[in-house]
Amino acid sequence: MKQYKDKPFAIVGVNTDKDRAALSQMNAKAGITWRSFWNGEKGTGGPISQAWNVAGYPTMFLLDHNGVILNRWLGSPGNDVLDAAIEKAVKVAEQDQARAPRQKQSSVDDIIAQYDSKMKRFGELYEKAETDEEKAKLFKESYPEPATYIDDLWAAVRRAEGTEEAARGLAWILSNSRDAEDKAKAMDVLMARHSDSPSLGKVCSWLVWDHSEAAAKFLDTLATKSPHREVRGAALLAKAAKMRRDGAASKDALALLRTLAKDYADVPHPWAKEIESYTTIGAAAEREIFELENLVVGKPAPDIVGKDLDGVEFKLSDYRGKVVMLDFWGDW
Structure with missing residues (x-):
């Protein structure tokens, strides 16, 4: 049966020897590699042969690739008959597999x-x-x-x-x-190939952290050539974030953010569905403007009014006169 290696063909046995250990030793000695069901300690009277109504040995069945019985032989039909039947069935299986749609x-x-x-x-x-x-x-x-x-x-x-x-x-x-x-x-x-894609708004947010010249060039391209306002606005917002890292360019960043706050107030932010506070590009620019103008060294801290864990209202300014370490934290 070596000619059927790598083809849709398998031999499966039902062994009716009563001694399973001796059977395993014999298979190993004879080099038998196909899998066999063991018919149990009753040998020829075991459950599988009973269910299949096997009355003589060997009894052989040939099944097609869909599990349908093609032939049944009591005793060996001879190599020529067996080979011809197997070859025909394997050929049909290969043809069906070739016609089957790819996964x-x-x-x-x-x-x-x-x-x-x-x-x-x-x-x-x-x-x-x-x-x-x-x-x-x-x-x-x-x-x-x-x-x-x-x-x-x-x-x-x-x-x-x-x-x-x-x-x-x-x-x-x-x-x-x-x-x-x-x-x-x-x-x-x-x-x-895709600088005109509407899917690139979110990418701009990630490019803020890419310090390569290619990333800067890509943002410039999107900011000037994308046909989509959301993408152009996201690219400009990312450019402003990059400018903020350069102290000398902070004024340019502030000017760009003010333009975004005015001209992109109605443009949805690419992350609006995922991040509640990111409603529009204009609103995101306003947040950045507030930070640049208020949350900087040398400026008075904005007051916070809220309730503590016991529901008691208090203010950050209640602590004036003391040095305060303001810590935004969580225990996730």
């Missing part, structure tokens, strides 16, 4: 949805974890590492080359991959 390959959106689902589940479990040990174990065993999705995403992007689906996949890789080569490659393809 659906995951799309970019399928893969991203899988990641989002696992991340959501991880977040739910993390909220329920009570100890540091439980949280550490959860991170180790259940955190959906983006790296495990990157290869499949690249394959899906290649299948969808030139489409908006491909742009979404490249944007996800650029935003989530920790591999510099992956990020650079995704940015190059986005800039060359």
Whole structure:
């Protein structure tokens, strides 16, 4: 049967020897590698042969690739007959498999949805974890590492080359991959083929932390050439954030933010659905303006009026006369 190696064919036995240990030794000695059901300690009177109404030995059945009985022989039919029947059945199986539709390959959106689902589940479990040990174990065993999705995403992007689906996949890789080569490659393809995509608003937020010249050039391209206001606004907001890192450019950042607050007050922020406080690009610019004008060294701290954990109202200014360490913290 060597001629059927790597073909849709298998031998399965039903062995009627009573001594299973002796049977295993005999199979090993004879080099028999196919799997066999053991008919039990009753031998030929065991449950499998009884269910199949086997009255003589050997009894042989040939099944097609759908499990349908093609032939039944009491005693060996002879090698020629057996080979001809098997060859015909295998040929039919191969033809059916060739005609069968290929298994659906995951799309970019399928893969991203899988990641989002696992991340959501991880977040739910993390909220329920009570100890540091439980949280550490959860991170180790259940955190959906983006790296495990990157290869499949690249394959899906290649299948969808030139489409908006491909742009979404490249944007996800650029935003989530920790591999510099992956990020650079995704940015190059986005800039060359997808700079007009509406899916690039969120990418701009991630590019704030990319200090490469390519990232700065990409933001410039989106800010000036994207046909979508949301993307242009997000790119300009990211450029302002980059300017803030340079003290000499803080005035330029403030001027740009004021323009955004005025001209993009009605444009939804790319992260509006995920982050409650990010309603519009204009509103995000207003928050940045407030920080630049008020939350800086040398300025009086804005007052806070609120209630403590006992429901008693108090103010930050109640502590004037004392040095205050104001700590925003949480115990997640």
